[in-house]
Amino acid sequence: MTGRPEKLFPLFSAMTSLDGIGPKTALTLESVGITKPRDLLMTLPLSGVDRGQRATIRDVVAPAVVTVEVTIGEHFPPRTRGRPYRIHVTDAETTFQLVFFHARGDYLSKQLPTGQRRIVSGKIEVFDNVAQMVHPDHMLRIEDAAQIPTFEPVYPLHAGITQKLMWKGTRASLGLAPDLAEWIDPSLVTQHGWPTWLQAMRDAHTPEATSDLSMHAVARERLAYDELFAHQVTLALARAVARRGKGRSSKPTNILQNKVLAGLPYKSTGAQTRAVTEISADLAAPMRMNRLLQGDVGSGKTLVALMALLAVVEAGGQGVMMAPTEILARQHLEGLQPLATSAGVNLEILTGRDKGADRAAKLARLAAGDIQILVGTHAVFQKGVDFADLRLAIIDEQHRFGVAQRMELGAKGQAVDVLVMTATPIPRSLALAQYGDMDVSVLDEKPPGRMPVQTALVSTNRIDEVVDKLRRAVADGRQAYWVCPLVEESEFLDMTAAEERFKRLRATLGESVVGLVHGQMPSADKDAAMARFVSGKTKVLVATTVIEVGVNVPNASIMVIERAETFGLAQLHQLRGRVGRGSAASTCLLLFQDPLTETGRRRLEILRETEDGFKISEEDLAMRGAGDVIGTAQSGVPRFRIADLERQASLMQVAQTDARKLLNDDQKLETSRGEAVRTALWLMEQDKAIRLISVG
Numbered sequence: 171m172t173g174r175p176e177k178l179f180p181l182f183s184a185m186t187s188l189d190g191i192g193p194k195t196a197l198t199l200e201s202v203g204i205t206k207p208r209d210l211l212m213t214l215p216l217s218g219v220d221r222g223q224r225a226t227i228r229d230v231v232a233p234a235v236v237t238v239e240v241t242i243g244e245h246f247p248p249r250t251r252g253r254p255y256r257i258h259v260t261d262a263e264t265t266f267q268l269v270f271f272h273a274r275g276d277y278l279s280k281q282l283p284t285g286q287r288r289i290v291s292g293k294i295e296v297f298d299n300v301a302q303m304v305h306p307d308h309m310l311r312i313e314d315a316a317q318i319p320t321f322e323p324v325y326p327l328h329a330g331i332t333q334k335l336m337w338k339g340t341r342a343s344l345g346l347a348p349d350l351a352e353w354i355d356p357s358l359v360t361q362h363g364w365p366t367w368l369q370a371m372r373d374a375h376t377p378e379a380t381s382d383l384s385m386h387a388v389a390r391e392r393l394a395y396d397e398l399f400a401h402q403v404t405l406a407l408a409r410a411v412a413r414r415g416k417g418r419s420s421k422p423t424n425i426l427q428n429k430v431l432a433g434l435p436y437k438s439t440g441a442q443t444r445a446v447t448e449i450s451a452d453l454a455a456p457m458r459m460n461r462l463l464q465g466d467v468g469s470g471k472t473l474v475a476l477m478a479l480l481a482v483v484e485a486g487g488q489g490v491m492m493a494p495t496e497i498l499a500r501q502h503l504e505g506l507q508p509l510a511t512s513a514g515v516n517l518e519i520l521t522g523r524d525k526g527a528d529r530a531a532k533l534a535r536l537a538a539g540d541i542q543i544l545v546g547t548h549a550v551f552q553k554g555v556d557f558a559d560l561r562l563a564i565i566d567e568q569h570r571f572g573v574a575q576r577m578e579l580g581a582k583g584q585a586v587d588v589l590v591m592t593a594t595p596i597p598r599s600l601a602l603a604q605y606g607d608m609d610v611s612v613l614d615e616k617p618p619g620r621m622p623v624q625t626a627l628v629s630t631n632r633i634d635e636v637v638d639k640l641r642r643a644v645a646d647g648r649q650a651y652w653v654c655p656l657v658e659e660s661e662f663l664d665m666t667a668a669e670e671r672f673k674r675l676r677a678t679l680g681e682s683v684v685g686l687v688h689g690q691m692p693s694a695d696k697d698a699a700m701a702r703f704v705s706g707k708t709k710v711l712v713a714t715t716v717i718e719v720g721v722n723v724p725n726a727s728i729m730v731i732e733r734a735e736t737f738g739l740a741q742l743h744q745l746r747g748r749v750g751r752g753s754a755a756s757t758c759l760l761l762f763q764d765p766l767t768e769t770g771r772r773r774l775e776i777l778r779e780t781e782d783g784f785k786i787s788e789e790d791l792a793m794r795g796a797g798d799v800i801g802t803a804q805s806g807v808p809r810f811r812i813a814d815l816e817r818q819a820s821l822m823q824v825a826q827t828d829a830r831k832l833l834n835d836d837q838k839l840e841t842s843r844g845e846a847v848r849t850a851l852w853l854m855e856q857d858k859a860i861r862l863i864s865v866g
């Protein structure tokens with residue numbers, strides 16, 4: 171790909187190239203991420219002020235912005251320092267005052283000579299029963315009145331930046347903006363009545379009424395679409411590159427799969443069968459698979475993963491499944507090894523804990539193809555871990571695996587099919603933004619027979635009652651998790667909170683009944699603590715959020731979460747998903763610290779009302795915004811400057827469809843529309859995409 175199109179040069183020049191912007195202002199702007207005229211253009215007004223002229227301020231309900239023609243009356247310079255300078259003025263019907271602090275009298279007498287007529291515009295306030303306008307925004311001669319826009323855009327501001335500067339800067343930037351060839355599909359343009367990019371920019375910066383500031387105004391909608399589209403083209407390029415990567419065709423025979431299924435005490439759900447079919451088709455196809463398996467906690471992703479792994483083994487290859495933690499990797503081993511063995515398949519585990527001769531022996535068996543399925547932590551992807559014929563890599567529970575990382579994996583050029591499994595139900599719009607480069611299978615159906623989890627909000631003041639309840643439940647043979655809060659993101663403090671709670675619960679419930687697991691424990695101790703809980707030796711497991719993902723102990727039917735208000739909704743949902751896995755009725759107690767804010771309470775109530783992870787995530791998104799729901803920086807979801815991810819999900823869908831179709835028809839972006847799209851990618855600073863075009 172050649173460099174940035176020349177037409178865009180002016181928009182990418184230094185801020186100081188704009189009239190009225192010196193080095194100092196440029197620095198201030200830079201501190202808020204505005205480094206070039208293009209960035210100013212991408213900063214749209216938040217609101218607007220009606221500066222339509224009226225005859226008098228008489229019936230204005232103060233405070234309000236008013237534009238009015240006045241006759242300048244008497245000047246009243248301050249008698250003592252620190253007092254304001256006042257000028258009486260008269261409009262068509264009444265008199266009021268212009269007020270200036272720290273003003274130079276000679277300047278004011280020159281600007282506003284007594285007896286002359288002026289247009290003034292500013293906020294009218296009433297102070298001591300006197301109407302006044304402090305520091306008018308505009309003071310002009312009658313013949314210059316047209317300089318005041320009837321509807322003035324109001325820009326988001328930061329320290330050191332004024333509306334005047336934003337106004338002048340955006341006007342100057344508009345002057346540099348070129349007319350660009352259309353990159354949007356013409357039928358979409360027609361359907362939505364969208365103006366060209368240039369016209370849209372002009373309109374968006376020159377609103378004439380409040381309705382022009384709405385995200386549904388055609389100009390702003392088009393600009394939002396541009397942003398979403400550029401992002402989706404990037405993802406579609408990543409997808410195309412990944413798929414073009416020489417894949418292997420692994421045709422499953424179903425023999426091993428059927429053996430395992432026949433031995434299970436239950437039948438696959440419809441959603442599981444559907445997902446396995448989709449995955450098998452990808453595996454059989456010569457393209458490289460890049461698929462996301464999305465399913466709420468307990469939806470049975472593990473079985474789907476096993477079926478996929480068996481499929482590549484059936485085709486004579488190997489598969490690997492990576493879990494984010496040692497505990498989860500072990501759990502997969504325990505759950506899957508017997509099933510694999512029953513089908514005559516060797517399944518082994520590899521983690522950072524494998525050392526020395528044992529590790530060497532495992533690696534040798536792996537390289538010889540003797541181990542057909544490997545589960546483990548990220549250790550499975552380390553140097554020196556060589557497979558005889560690796561065909562499928564499954565990444566479990568990795569909601570923090572971003573677009574950029576997936577691109578890196580793709581760029582390694584291994585012909586490995588990739589399946590990412592996430593238990594974090596995310597709203598459609600975010601899924602599109604975050605995983606738009608992948609194909610998606612959804613497990614939208616839970617295995618039958620699950621009992622609902624009763625969720626209750628309990629104030630920490632009643633913690634003694636909770637402990638009592640726990641004692642009785644334990645006496646009944648039930649098991650419980652007790653999750654301790656994150657303390658200021660410090661693992662050390664987490665640990666202290668958990669250890670403290672552990673000691674107290676042991677003192678009340680009995681030494682042998684309570685176990686402890688947290689991230690700072692040596693791995694062997696962690697395993698031992700988990701094992702004791704799984705086997706039922708300990709009844710209550712005090713834990714930090716290390717148990718958030720994946721852990722499966724069907725007999726555990728009580729989940730207590732301390733300081734629930736400090737957790738994200740998705741995280742609480744995950745934690746709650748640890749119970750309700752067996753046949754007993756389960757309970758989740760959300761302990762909160764009084765006083766709880768209104769929003770805090772509302773958030774927790776959502777959990778009480780529903781167990782539907784998607785619904786919870788939609789609510790969470792609506793309440794907190796995209797940035798907080800998924801750490802944007804690390805997840806690879808961009809912060810859009812114009813588009814609203816929460817409320818423009820359908821536009822995002824359109825962008826994805828459009829982008830995929832475009833790349834299908836014009837792989838290398840060589841048609842005239844393709845050329846225009848390249849310009850859009852430069853304009854939207856989709857550097858990744860630009861690099862990907864050259865890969866392709």
Ligand code: ADP
Nearest residue numbers: 436437438439466467468469470471472473617
């Ligand atoms: P997750 O999607 O959270 O990883 P798991 O794969 O751990 O869910 O499955 C949760 C539980 O449901 C496990 O105990 C598993 O054995 C069981 N399970 C999976 N599929 C089915 C099914 N089709 N019918 C009944 N139980 C199932």
Ligand code: MG
Nearest residue numbers: 471472593720
């Ligand atoms: Mg799982």
